[in-house]
Amino acid sequence: MTPGRMEAxxxxxxxILITIMVxxxxxxxxxxxxxxxxxxxxxxxxxxxxxxxxIYWNNHHHMLHLTKRVTGGILWANLHLLFWLSLVPFITGxxxxxxxxxxxxxxxxxxxxxAGVAYVILQALIIRDQGPGSPLAAAxxxxxxxxxxxxxxxxxxxxxxxxxxxxxGIYVLVALLWLxxxxxxxxxxxx
Amino acid sequence: MTPGRMEAxxxxxxxILITIMVxxxxxxxxxxxxxxxxxxxxxxxxxxxxxxxxIYWNNHHHMLHLTKRVTGGILWANLHLLFWLSLVPFITGxxxxxxxxxxxxxxxxxxxxxAGVAYVILQALIIRDQGPGSPLAAAxxxxxxxxxxxxxxxxxxxxxxxxxxxxxGIYVLVALLWLxxxxxxxxxxxx
Amino acid sequence: MTPGRMEAxxxxxxxILITIMVxxxxxxxxxxxxxxxxxxxxxxxxxxxxxxxxIYWNNHHHMLHLTKRVTGGILWANLHLLFWLSLVPFITGxxxxxxxxxxxxxxxxxxxxxAGVAYVILQALIIRDQGPGSPLAAAxxxxxxxxxxxxxxxxxxxxxxxxxxxxxGIYVLVALLWLxxxxxxxxxxxx
Amino acid sequence: MTPGRMEAxxxxxxxILITIMVxxxxxxxxxxxxxxxxxxxxxxxxxxxxxxxxIYWNNHHHMLHLTKRVTGGILWANLHLLFWLSLVPFITGxxxxxxxxxxxxxxxxxxxxxAGVAYVILQALIIRDQGPGSPLAAAxxxxxxxxxxxxxxxxxxxxxxxxxxxxxGIYVLVALLWLxxxxxxxxxxxx
Numbered sequence: 227m228t229p230g231r232m233e234a235x236x237x238x239x240x241x242i243l244i245t246i247m248v249x250x251x252x253x254x255x256x257x258x259x260x261x262x263x264x265x266x267x268x269x270x271x272x273x274x275x276x277x278x279x280x281i282y283w284n285n286h287h288h289m290l291h292l293t294k295r296v297t298g299g300i301l302w303a304n305l306h307l308l309f310w311l312s313l314v315p316f317i318t319g320x321x322x323x324x325x326x327x328x329x330x331x332x333x334x335x336x337x338x339x340x341a342g343v344a345y346v347i348l349q350a351l352i353i354r355d356q357g358p359g360s361p362l363a364a365a366x367x368x369x370x371x372x373x374x375x376x377x378x379x380x381x382x383x384x385x386x387x388x389x390x391x392x393x394x395g396i397y398v399l400v401a402l403l404w405l406x407x408x409x410x411x412x413x414x415x416x417x
Numbered sequence: 418m419t420p421g422r423m424e425a426x427x428x429x430x431x432x433i434l435i436t437i438m439v440x441x442x443x444x445x446x447x448x449x450x451x452x453x454x455x456x457x458x459x460x461x462x463x464x465x466x467x468x469x470x471x472i473y474w475n476n477h478h479h480m481l482h483l484t485k486r487v488t489g490g491i492l493w494a495n496l497h498l499l500f501w502l503s504l505v506p507f508i509t510g511x512x513x514x515x516x517x518x519x520x521x522x523x524x525x526x527x528x529x530x531x532a533g534v535a536y537v538i539l540q541a542l543i544i545r546d547q548g549p550g551s552p553l554a555a556a557x558x559x560x561x562x563x564x565x566x567x568x569x570x571x572x573x574x575x576x577x578x579x580x581x582x583x584x585x586g587i588y589v590l591v592a593l594l595w596l597x598x599x600x601x602x603x604x605x606x607x608x
Numbered sequence: 609m610t611p612g613r614m615e616a617x618x619x620x621x622x623x624i625l626i627t628i629m630v631x632x633x634x635x636x637x638x639x640x641x642x643x644x645x646x647x648x649x650x651x652x653x654x655x656x657x658x659x660x661x662x663i664y665w666n667n668h669h670h671m672l673h674l675t676k677r678v679t680g681g682i683l684w685a686n687l688h689l690l691f692w693l694s695l696v697p698f699i700t701g702x703x704x705x706x707x708x709x710x711x712x713x714x715x716x717x718x719x720x721x722x723a724g725v726a727y728v729i730l731q732a733l734i735i736r737d738q739g740p741g742s743p744l745a746a747a748x749x750x751x752x753x754x755x756x757x758x759x760x761x762x763x764x765x766x767x768x769x770x771x772x773x774x775x776x777g778i779y780v781l782v783a784l785l786w787l788x789x790x791x792x793x794x795x796x797x798x799x
Numbered sequence: 800m801t802p803g804r805m806e807a808x809x810x811x812x813x814x815i816l817i818t819i820m821v822x823x824x825x826x827x828x829x830x831x832x833x834x835x836x837x838x839x840x841x842x843x844x845x846x847x848x849x850x851x852x853x854i855y856w857n858n859h860h861h862m863l864h865l866t867k868r869v870t871g872g873i874l875w876a877n878l879h880l881l882f883w884l885s886l887v888p889f890i891t892g893x894x895x896x897x898x899x900x901x902x903x904x905x906x907x908x909x910x911x912x913x914a915g916v917a918y919v920i921l922q923a924l925i926i927r928d929q930g931p932g933s934p935l936a937a938a939x940x941x942x943x944x945x946x947x948x949x950x951x952x953x954x955x956x957x958x959x960x961x962x963x964x965x966x967x968g969i970y971v972l973v974a975l976l977w978l979x980x981x982x983x984x985x986x987x988x989x990x
Contacts, residue, residue: 429620433624437628440631631822665808
């Protein structure tokens, strides 16, 4: 299997995930302003998850661009990442419908953390296959952003039970950290 | 990221959006003619949204055909456009189920207006990246059709509360304005 | 727009349609054999619609293989065809849930007839664009199978109110007529 | 039709199937730990089905890589395989919602068995078209793993009524058998 084939499949899954999330936005019952108000938390959560999936799509693309071949391990590490991302619409719906209640807010962080861990595993397998002198290893470096994100998720999960707005704030912060495409890899590609 | 990759992803999202809208058409309860009648407004709204998404798919394709490279800004402006388009099935379902009530009719216009604004932002970023002498800048020109559409949506939104059929009429009118593929770009491609 | 691009988009929509139909199969309430029995008509209808969409995908592919360029008219005729096909999951769900009641059975025939007409319009526009001596014109010939299918649908629609099993039988018959890939075009491709 | 085209369509359907399964995970009613607990069996079933679809995607890709041309029979055998796989989200939802009750557990095995049989039919048609000396025939050999899987499914189906955990264990066992990409074909590709 070529990296192009794996990327096309992943792109397909990500395009579907980013789109079917909208099916979690339930049509309001009624046509008044007050009928619309309960869907605002759902809409805000939808925006956040949309941005997260956009970030994954973008960074995943950059990473596969530097991947030369696909081993069995890489293929399953990629499916493992897609598995955790596939839970995003489900967890988005649960958090949005319940106006950011503590447990769904924590569960949202768990899914983000495990997707992040799956991404790091995939990255490590590709680097191990290519050897330490590979362009991807150089581009990723010590992966400070990845480690910081994981630490922030790990803080946000228990924090949801103390004050869920703190966790929400951390999720927004991590999204902002990644919103900009990975300059490290871009810089490497240019040089 | 190449324009081709971004276009393939956008095509995927648009193909899914145009198709999952049909899931908003709820199966009628019963097998009589009267059981079918409440779905006619939903069906009409579905037809209108199907045409709008078809127009976006077509014009988006023409625009990316004249795009040479994808910057981080262009990538996120494109995801921003897809975000507003992703709300089309949701807003279509709400307007259709409520027989064109004022608030859903106005909300439909808001989504169309913001999708239109997102399209203009994307177009402006591509032109800025290519410089004023680019083929796309020449093809778009003063973008009278784009400005007229935005003005018409802005009129239709408050009008929904006075008489929703007026707003509906404007939405149909704007769709007809764009139904024909953008002759400006086509003319430029031929010359 | 190239025929390849239009085909990729159509393939995407058809792949989604053939797959989301399964969402119309509602999970049975209960775990007994009797809980499963009401979904059998839905399952049978699903099989029939799956075969119809498979036939459209196959014949559409053969037709676009002989298409040299895409005009604005061809593009919208193609979207028109996709529109009617997009109603297949909806109408399949309605007929299947109501155990082949007369009105849903007739409505199923209406959607099949209009999809067939949309296919003939698309075919006619491609042939008109290519001229009478084109390979597609030669391959289609007098299109006896297309005309016969339309006539059979037209008979099956009113017949649903007399005896819905007769209409069902006709739908199965037309599917069998087309199940075999279009030998006329295949024969032409080989020569 | 080229094998590449058929593979792209199949990849699309598999990407959609693996993703829409998550729509069968119903948002929990409530925000307590006890509200979450009924979805654990659904989540476990989802993981199992996700792995099965990943295996099919991977092996299907390897098989089509060794396929030179697509006949009408191969095309319909492929759609036949996709049909059974399309029932996976439905049967996953039914088994997961009912905490592995006997009948849904048996039905899950029936769908897996018929998908396996459809895969073997597709494989046999491709080999017959290529002749006994083809690379695919050499790679598949006596297909011990395929025959063993079918036998295990056939045992698991009646066993669901005796003790459904036994059937579940067999489904997990067969998944583990296939989790590793088909070394036979990979070995052949390398030599």
